[in-house]
Amino acid sequence: MTSVPSQPAPNTYVPEAEVVGLASELIRIDTSNYGPEPGPGERAAAERVAELLDEVGISSQLYESEPRRTSLVADWSPDGVDASVPPLLIHAHLDVVPANAADWQVDPFAGEIKDGCVWGRGAVDMKDFDAMLLSVVRARAKAGVAPRRPIRMIFTADEEAGGLLGSQWLVDHHPEHIRDCTEAIGEVGGFSVTVKDDLRLYLIQTAEKGMNWLKLIADGTAGHGSMRNLDNAVTELSAAVARIGNYKWPDRITASQQAFLNAVSEALEIDLDPDTVEATLQRLGSISRMIGATMSNTANPTMLQAGYKHNVIPGQATAAVDGRTVPGGEEEFFATIKELIGDKVHYEEMVNLQAVETDFAGALVEAMQISLVAEDPQAKAVPYLMSGGTDAKAWARLGVQCFGFAPLKLPPELDFVGMFHGIDERVPTESLEFGARVLDRFLAIA
Incomplete structure (x- = not known):
């Protein structure tokens, strides 16, 4: 294990x-992404990030795939870095x-600080990490x-709609900003799940x-x-929709999933029965919903459209299906979908983004563990497979x-998974401060 290097003298900076x-x-900068419908775009937020970086002498470039759909790229290579090492890509959308x-206790775009939390849309997905990094x-x-x-540093547009106007566009049109990076960190990782007091x-x-839409x-x-x-x-x-919605996909345990299950088994001091894994995971709280969704491929019907008048039988009907495939599971997914829909229904692929998986090993992983333990002696870093998708799909190309490493030490009672795209999204201020300290230590040794 890599030893912890010396840090700057106390009070040099916070x-x-x-x-x-x-x-x-x-x-407070509304960057709502309505998919194909017009929205405010990311321009105002990207310009503010550019100002914040410029204030400390870091220049950046703004790129627009469409008007106001703006991503920002910035290089930070001050005197003292080891220039022989490839840049570390840190991405945030x-x-x-x-x-x-009307559904919220507070204005979702007020950035209100209440009950020890920052409230608002993006508090955990993912303006929290934007703020930590800055x-x-x-x-x-x-x-x-x-x-x-x-x-x-890359702050992207359009991640919430698959990144076609953000990370995917950057890879297609400006790969020079990515291809010299060998490693990256981003969202939906590094958050805590309390197993026991210690x-x-x-x-x-x-x-x-x-992601197969x-x-x-x-x-x-x-x-x-x-x-x-x-x-x-x-x-x-x-x-066809009913058959898809009611289908029980067989379990497909990937390497990342197995490593996580092994860590849970050790932490809970039990042997996990493959037939009752999901029930056992409920002991971990709300995270069990996310982990349960990664035990297999999934396909959920999400939208239906047909007809225009009560007494007219339409000539066509359409439905949307959100399909998610485990690494290596795409062939099985499409074969199963074709069988379920039958001969009289066909499909078009709206989004097809490949699953990604990497080894939980190497100096970067060691740096994560060291940085976490330095701020939380009860910390243990473990790998996991996420049910959703991030801009990592683009960079992996x-x-x-x-x-995924956006560190947060969370209260055990917080329904963190429910915060993603949920009502009353919020993040504890102490968790934000913890994350910034961990990220700072990480940058010193990564």
Whole structure:
């Protein structure tokens, strides 16, 4: 295990000094992503990030795939870095999913600090990490304290809609900003799950499921609603949707998933029965919902559309299916979908992003463990497979080894998984400050 290097003298700088204020400020910039529908875009947030970096002498470039769909790229390679090491890519997205203010206790775009938390859309997905990164980098830059290696920061647009206008676009049009990086860290990893008083597992994302969004299409014979119709598109589509929605996918345990299950087995001091794993995982709290979804491929119908009048049988009906595939599971996924929909329904692929997986090993992983333990002696870093997707899918296309590491020490009672895209999204201020300190230590040794 790598030894902990000496840190700058106490009070040289405070890495967490600005993190709460920055998180609140960024939440107040509405960057709601409505998918194909018009929205505010990320331009205002990207410009503010550029200003914050410029204030400490770090220049950046803004790229727009479409008007106001803005991503930012910045290089930080001050005197003192080891220039012989490839840059570490640190990525964070600027967009958020929409929020209906009527459902919230607070204005989702006010960045309110209440009950020891920063509230608002993006508080955990992922303006918290935007703020951590900016707070740490600004503190180090002002104090003249370099990271160990060059840092490539990319703040992306459109992650919440698959990254087609953000990370995927950058890979296609500006790969020069990514291809010299061999490793990357980003969101949905590094957060704690309290197992017992003297042990917290910090889940490091080493894999994420593939994203396969499908449009199901059933064609039939249009006609009057009062007539018999044996070629009804709505009937055929409904039956196919029901078969998909009710299908139980077989378990497919990947290397990352098995490593996580082994860590849980050791932590709980029990042998996990493959037939009751999901029930056992409930002992870990809300994280069990995310882990349970990674035991197999999944396919969930999410939208239906057909017809325009009560007494008219439409000639076509469509449905949307959100498919997620474990690493290595895509072939099985499509074969199963074709079988389930039958001969009278076909599909179009709307989004096809491959699953990614990397080994939980190497100097970067050691640096994560060292940094976490330095701030939380009860910490143990473990790998896991995430059910959703991130911009890592884009960077992996260029061979970058990607990890989810946005460290947060969380209260055991917080439904952290429920915060993602949920109502009353919030993050404890102490968790933000903890994350900034861990990230600061990590940059010193990574």
